[in-house]
Amino acid sequence: MIYLSNTSIDMALKNLKDSLDNYRFGAKETIAVDTALGRVLAENVFANRSVPHYHSSAMDGYQVRAEDTVDANVDNPVSLSWSKVKYVDTGDPILPEYDSVIKIEDIHKKEEGIEILSAATKWQHIRPIGEDVTAHDLLLTIGRKLKPMDIAALIASGIRHIDVFKIPKVAILPTGDEIVPYDKEPQVGEIVDSNSHLFYGMVKEWGGEPEVYPITPDNFDKIKEVVSKAVANSDMVLINAGSSAGSEDFTSQVVENLGEVIHHGIAVRPGKPTILGNIGGKPVIGVPGYPVSGYVVMDVIVKDVFYHLNGQVTPSRKKIEAKLTKPVVSDLKYQEYVRVKVGKINGQFIVSPMSRGSALMSTVVQGDGFLVIPQSSEGYKAGETVQVEVFEEKNYDNTLVSIGSHDMALDILATYLAPQLGISSAHVGSLGGIMALKKGEAHFAGIHLLDPQSGTYNIPYIKKYLKGTKIVLMNLVKRTQGLMVQKGNPKNIKAIGDLPGLSLANRQKGAGTRVLLDYLLEQAGVSPASIQGYNKEYFTHLAVAAEVKSKRADAGVGIYAAAKAMDLDFIPLYEENYDLLLSEEFYLSPKFKELQNVLTKTDFKTEVEALGGYNLEECGNIISLEENNSKI
Numbered sequence: 001m002i003y004l005s006n007t008s009i010d011m012a013l014k015n016l017k018d019s020l021d022n023y024r025f026g027a028k029e030t031i032a033v034d035t036a037l038g039r040v041l042a043e044n045v046f047a048n049r050s051v052p053h054y055h056s057s058a059m060d061g062y063q064v065r066a067e068d069t070v071d072a073n074v075d076n077p078v079s080l081s082w083s084k085v086k087y088v089d090t091g092d093p094i095l096p097e098y099d100s101v102i103k104i105e106d107i108h109k110k111e112e113g114i115e116i117l118s119a120a121t122k123w124q125h126i127r128p129i130g131e132d133v134t135a136h137d138l139l140l141t142i143g144r145k146l147k148p149m150d151i152a153a154l155i156a157s158g159i160r161h162i163d164v165f166k167i168p169k170v171a172i173l174p175t176g177d178e179i180v181p182y183d184k185e186p187q188v189g190e191i192v193d194s195n196s197h198l199f200y201g202m203v204k205e206w207g208g209e210p211e212v213y214p215i216t217p218d219n220f221d222k223i224k225e226v227v228s229k230a231v232a233n234s235d236m237v238l239i240n241a242g243s244s245a246g247s248e249d250f251t252s253q254v255v256e257n258l259g260e261v262i263h264h265g266i267a268v269r270p271g272k273p274t275i276l277g278n279i280g281g282k283p284v285i286g287v288p289g290y291p292v293s294g295y296v297v298m299d300v301i302v303k304d305v306f307y308h309l310n311g312q313v314t315p316s317r318k319k320i321e322a323k324l325t326k327p328v329v330s331d332l333k334y335q336e337y338v339r340v341k342v343g344k345i346n347g348q349f350i351v352s353p354m355s356r357g358s359a360l361m362s363t364v365v366q367g368d369g370f371l372v373i374p375q376s377s378e379g380y381k382a383g384e385t386v387q388v389e390v391f392e393e394k395n396y397d398n399t400l401v402s403i404g405s406h407d408m409a410l411d412i413l414a415t416y417l418a419p420q421l422g423i424s425s426a427h428v429g430s431l432g433g434i435m436a437l438k439k440g441e442a443h444f445a446g447i448h449l450l451d452p453q454s455g456t457y458n459i460p461y462i463k464k465y466l467k468g469t470k471i472v473l474m475n476l477v478k479r480t481q482g483l484m485v486q487k488g489n490p491k492n493i494k495a496i497g498d499l500p501g502l503s504l505a506n507r508q509k510g511a512g513t514r515v516l517l518d519y520l521l522e523q524a525g526v527s528p529a530s531i532q533g534y535n536k537e538y539f540t541h542l543a544v545a546a547e548v549k550s551k552r553a554d555a556g557v558g559i560y561a562a563a564k565a566m567d568l569d570f571i572p573l574y575e576e577n578y579d580l581l582l583s584e585e586f587y588l589s590p591k592f593k594e595l596q597n598v599l600t601k602t603d604f605k606t607e608v609e610a611l612g613g614y615n616l617e618e619c620g621n622i623i624s625l626e627e628n629n630s631k632i
């Protein structure tokens with residue numbers, strides 16, 4: 001069975017627009033110009049009056065006839081009597097008998113008149129009629145979204161009323177039996193309606209008038225009824241969710257029943273089950289339910305239809321070129337929108353791909369932009385230069401890039417640095433952090449790698465992987481790692497030796513916690529094969545804690561703070577060093593001084609200690625690395 005079609009974004013948009021003929025939201029209205037900020041011009045506007053509308057002085061000074069001044073120079077001052085000159089202020093009209101202005105600071109005032117040391121040229125310091133805008137000239141064209149200076153220029157050129165497009169009304173229809181309003185505490189199986197608020201905000205940003213309808217259950221007749229009503233009362237209709245082909249996905253059936261489905265299934269990911277329809281000549285779009293799918297479809301498809309119908313060209317995002325830190329693969333079937341983090345190291349933009357799940361709103365909230373992988377591409381290799389569409393203008397010079405192992409103390413550090421400095425962090429484990437520093441792709445990395453031979457932390461790894469690289473090691477915290485088990489410890493776990501036969505949620509290879517677990521298993525003589533779930537990997541302490549909390553695992557190794565956050569019992573195993581590995585360049589920069597400053601604050605230390613299981617006695621101490629920081 002062919003699940004859905006897979007039409008390219010461009011083709012799908014073209015076919016939808018063609019089906020709408022010349023339909024525009026396009027009803028016009030005439031409004032007072034001073035209320036038109038942000039509105040879209042529905043006419044070409046010609047100036048009613050010139051600006052300035054009389055010859056005016058550009059400076060405070062004296063109006064003169066240029067011909068009276070021709071002989072003046074430093075060796076030959078010329079005096080002009082009061083009858084030949086007249087004082088003028090900036091903006092005042094120039095009298096018909098004069099054709100030049102001399103600035104007040106360029107004359108000597110005498111009793112009988114003024115003395116000048118250089119000749120004045122004709123029209124100097126005069127703003128002639130129409131210098132800025134000439135009456136009847138074209139000032140602004142149809143489709144312009146009016147900005148503050150546009151309004152000012154329209155007013156100055158004698159325009160009092162203008163024709164603008166009526167604000168397009170966009171109906172937003174949340175659907176789904178499981179969807180509840182945001183002010184209700186959701187039960188298991190219920191989801192609060194966050195998408196309607198996302199769509200509302202985006203439509204507002206584009207200059208439309210969004211109207212959110214009450215949540216409609218998954219019922220063909222009810223959805224049909226609300227869609228008919230919305231089509232009659234608005235210019236464009238967005239039906240949210242029910243876009244795929246599940247048992248309760250009615251969106252395409254309803255659109256088919258009331259009008260025409262132009263396409264169901266677009267070559268975009270996330271967002272593939274999108275429905276483009278036409279009911280009574282109006283666009284009706286089925287937007288998928290997953291929040292990031294919804295965001296991408298709104299941004300890439302709905303926005304384009306909106307701007308097209310509103311007589312405007314769709315604005316495109318600013319792009320920057322950046323070096324990719326990790327490979328990204330993409331299916332040739334889709335144009336893919338991968339959320340990325342951007343940082344700037346040594347003047348170069350660095351880009352790291354984030355998780356791709358369509359439900360992960362945090363990737364849009366914490367991400368900096370999209371890496372758009374065209375349908376024709378299988379992706380990019382690490383180190384390639386790629387273009388990133390950035391979500392907003394941001395000063396990346398004030399963003400610290402942290403790639404490595406995550407710790408909650410880093411989150412608290414970030415709250416102390418904000419808003420002056422931001423931390424953009426990618427959680428790839430300690431070894432990943434060491435590699436990022438080696439490649440010059442991070443300012444710092446959190447690392448906690450136990451060396452099983454020596455029983456020491458981090459330094460043996462730095463010796464092995466970062467020989468000759470200029471870096472500095474600084475302690476952030478010492479923290480207690482232990483076994484996180486269900487409340488009340490029902491399996492009566494006391495030590496690592498109790499794990500055989502039980503199920504575990506493990507950390508990924510390269511994570512410091514994983515190295516510690518393997519070390520402790522070896523010491524206890526326990527074979528990993530005897531532990532169920534040993535090969536199932538999670539990327540954060542909290543993800544492991546959540547597995548234990550949900551009883552999918554009996555135990556996991558992690559920090560006390562994660563166990564506490566999830567209300568789990570904790571069996572301490574080991575106190576480890578969680579250090580920050582800093583690039584030399586960052587260590588020597590003023591930004592590091594700001595970070596260091598936070599580490600000396602009692603408030604900061606108290607807040608971290610309150611998480612539990614932390615020891616900050618050595619926080620901020622630089623750890624000697626003879627080979628690496630001899631020059632520091």
Ligand SMILES: Nc1nc2c(c(=O)[nH]1)N[C@H]1C(S)=C(S)[C@@H](COP(=O)(O)OP(=O)(O)OC[C@H]3O[C@@H](n4cnc5c(N)ncnc54)[C@H](O)[C@@H]3O)O[C@H]1N2
Nearest residue numbers: 174191192193194195196241242243244249288289290293
């Ligand atoms: N068998 C298949 N199932 C699915 C496929 C597929 O190819 N084969 N595609 C998946 C993809 S991709 C997407 S995207 C989703 C599209 O889902 P629907 O548009 O049909 O939406 P639902 O299934 O109703 O919901 C999905 C998800 O989104 C949540 N949701 C819905 N409305 C809201 C809202 N207003 N606010 C917040 N969250 C919302 C909903 O609860 C679900 O969790 O289908 C996959 N399935």
Ligand code: MOO
Nearest residue numbers: 270271272293358
């Ligand atoms: O299209 Mo779905 O949006 O890939 O997640």
